[in-house]
Amino acid sequence: MQFIDPHVHMVSRTTDDYEAMAAAGVVALIEPAFWLGQPRTEVGSFKDYFSTLVGWERFRSSQFGIRHYCTMGLNSKEANNEPLAEAVMELLPLYATKEGVVAIGEIGYDDQSAAEDKYFRQQIELALELDLPILIHTPHRDKKNGTYRSMDVLEEHGCDPTKVIIDHCNEETAREVLDRGYWTAFTIYPGTKMGNARMVDLMKQYGPERIIVDSSADWGISDPLSVPKTAALMLQRGISEADVRKVTYQNAYDAYSQSGQMDEAHWQDAPEVDQNQLFSGNSVLRAGRRTSEQVEDADNIVY
Amino acid sequence: MNPTLHHLLQKHLPPKANTWLEGKLTALQTDFQPRSFYLAFGACPRFLGKDPLTFTEAELSSLTVAYPNFSATEWTTDQLGRILLATALPTETNVEVLDTLFGTADYRELIALYKGLYFLDNAPDFVPRTREGLRTNMTGVFDAIALENPYPARYLDEDAWNHMVLKAMFMQRPMYRIYRIEDRKNAKLADIFLDYAEERRSAYRPVSPELWRFIDGFVTDRARTALEKTRETGTPLERRAVEKVLAPDAEAVSWNVIGREVETALAG
Ligand SMILES: [Zn+2]
Numbered sequence: 001m002q003f004i005d006p007h008v009h010m011v012s013r014t015t016d017d018y019e020a021m022a023a024a025g026v027v028a029l030i031e032p033a034f035w036l037g038q039p040r041t042e043v044g045s046f047k048d049y050f051s052t053l054v055g056w057e058r059f060r061s062s063q064f065g066i067r068h069y070c071t072m073g074l075n076s077k078e079a080n081n082e083p084l085a086e087a088v089m090e091l092l093p094l095y096a097t098k099e100g101v102v103a104i105g106e107i108g109y110d111d112q113s114a115a116e117d118k119y120f121r122q123q124i125e126l127a128l129e130l131d132l133p134i135l136i137h138t139p140h141r142d143k144k145n146g147t148y149r150s151m152d153v154l155e156e157h158g159c160d161p162t163k164v165i166i167d168h169c170n171e172e173t174a175r176e177v178l179d180r181g182y183w184t185a186f187t188i189y190p191g192t193k194m195g196n197a198r199m200v201d202l203m204k205q206y207g208p209e210r211i212i213v214d215s216s217a218d219w220g221i222s223d224p225l226s227v228p229k230t231a232a233l234m235l236q237r238g239i240s241e242a243d244v245r246k247v248t249y250q251n252a253y254d255a256y257s258q259s260g261q262m263d264e265a266h267w268q269d270a271p272e273v274d275q276n277q278l279f280s281g282n283s284v285l286r287a288g289r290r291t292s293e294q295v296e297d298a299d300n301i302v303y
Numbered sequence: 304m305n306p307t308l309h310h311l312l313q314k315h316l317p318p319k320a321n322t323w324l325e326g327k328l329t330a331l332q333t334d335f336q337p338r339s340f341y342l343a344f345g346a347c348p349r350f351l352g353k354d355p356l357t358f359t360e361a362e363l364s365s366l367t368v369a370y371p372n373f374s375a376t377e378w379t380t381d382q383l384g385r386i387l388l389a390t391a392l393p394t395e396t397n398v399e400v401l402d403t404l405f406g407t408a409d410y411r412e413l414i415a416l417y418k419g420l421y422f423l424d425n426a427p428d429f430v431p432r433t434r435e436g437l438r439t440n441m442t443g444v445f446d447a448i449a450l451e452n453p454y455p456a457r458y459l460d461e462d463a464w465n466h467m468v469l470k471a472m473f474m475q476r477p478m479y480r481i482y483r484i485e486d487r488k489n490a491k492l493a494d495i496f497l498d499y500a501e502e503r504r505s506a507y508r509p510v511s512p513e514l515w516r517f518i519d520g521f522v523t524d525r526a527r528t529a530l531e532k533t534r535e536t537g538t539p540l541e542r543r544a545v546e547k548v549l550a551p552d553a554e555a556v557s558w559n560v561i562g563r564e565v566e567t568a569l570a571g
Contacts, residue, residue, distance in 0.1 A: 050407070059441045
């Protein structure tokens with residue numbers, strides 16, 4: 001089966017992860033702009049991060065035959081540093097129109113502070129101006145209120161729920177998010193978010209419409225194979241292949257391809273992923289995996 | 304603005320795309336604003352498309368002065384549109400304006416920018432930018448500068464040129480596709496490549512048969528030893544390459560043919 005992981009922070013992951021994801025059938029992924037585990041203090045750090053998302057990481061991913069897309073946004077945590085947030089807001093329009101940017105996100109609330117609210121609203125307006133989908137990060141703390149408030153604000157600004165993905169949903173928030181017409185995404189992130197057995201139960205309860213599964217794998221203890229592993233468990237527990245495909249591929253595709261930046265043709269007949277680039281020497285596949293036998297021999301490396 | 308490029312695009316773009324591009328060019332020339340340049344540059348794929356263009360022989364020959372070797376690579380509508388916009392910038396400020404753009408550019412934009420530098424009226428002012436670009440590890444971006452592009456051969460000094468060529472070898476790029484690779488060979492580069500060959504030999508790692516191209520014409524005693532060793536122990540293609548250096552008068556295939564064979568073997 002082919003999968004899309006529509007939420008994964010590859011800048012924190014290794015080439016082993018890319019290899020494993022490709023082997024497991026992940027054909028495309030979306031890397032939302034987020035925070036890095038530690039607050040940034042200079043706008044230049046954001047600029048370089050955004051450049052990485054549209055440049056280096058996109059390239060790194062392509063070397064493993066996985067199509068890389070991203071979202072652009074100022075996350076809620078760092079929105080609390082107002083002078084910095086102002087500078088980032090000036091930077092965003094420059095990046096939001098780059099190739100492969102499929103949404104404004106992940107935006108929303110963390111502490112639900114006034115500053116968070118201010119930049120959340122400004123970014124909603126930017127998405128509306130550029131006609132881009134929106135990816136909402138719902139908070140860990142006070143999740144239910146934070147989720148409902150996010151939707152209230154989106155609706156206040158006149159957003160079309162079919163162009164908004166509400167992420168990190170759980171058993172407590174799913175019903176309301178679905179009823180209000182949004183794409184409803186679940187993060188399979190053992191420990192702090194959702195385990196995949198719970199996800200199977202949710203699927204049995206709600207069916208596959210407008211439901212999206214992602215890994216949100218990042219710098220924490222997380223699993224970049226969450227999507228294929230959850231699909232496997234779903235199949236094993238009797239959910240049909242057609243329904244599994246919807247929640248691990250099609251729904252994410254339908255939601256984000258509304259940006260005009262994501263097209264199945266990119267991975268189905270991918271002429272740009274040429275072997276020459278895949279196995280170039282001094283980049284990611286450093287000594288050239290293809291010739292690994294030769295190199296092992298020559299270096300007398302014993303495995 | 305580069306008139307040849309302008310003319311070429313006018314002939315090849317569909318009417319709607321032409322109108323859009325002309326509007327942007329006029330706006331740049333009547334009231335230059337960096338912001339409108341950045342937005343137009345970013346929007347080129349959306350309004351001009353990304354299709355490769357096919358040119359007539361006459362068109363290609365009209366470009367040989369403005370951009371030698373133009374016909375060696377594929378050019379797409381968005382790429383040439385972006386380059387034309389860059390050539391419309393006032394040269395007094397284009398280094399600064401483009402530096403900002405380089406600093407925020409995506410992969411495709413970087414490729415267009417580096418491929419297009421040669422078209423700028425003050426192209427020599429972009430040597431530091433080109434050297435910065437060569438530090439990339441993104442193969443496509445490196446190739447946009449190093450392969451078939453007339454810029455490095457014309458504007459990089461010997462040290463910068465040598466660094467580029469050496470890095471191309473490290474990245475396993477097809478060396479024969481570096482424009483004017485033969486003309487800009489030099490003794491220092493031959494020496495560096497000999498060191499490299501020895502380092503690889505000590506590590507029991509192979510070297511590209513294309514490496515010997517850079518020794519050809521600079522056969523010192525040290526080089527002769529390395530060549531003879533390779534003649535004994537090398538692969539068939541390596542042996543053909545070193546034979547060519549050791550017996551320059553004998554009939555042999557060209558370096559470009561050897562280069563193509565190396566490239567085919569790597570892609571295999
Ligand atoms: Zn995230």
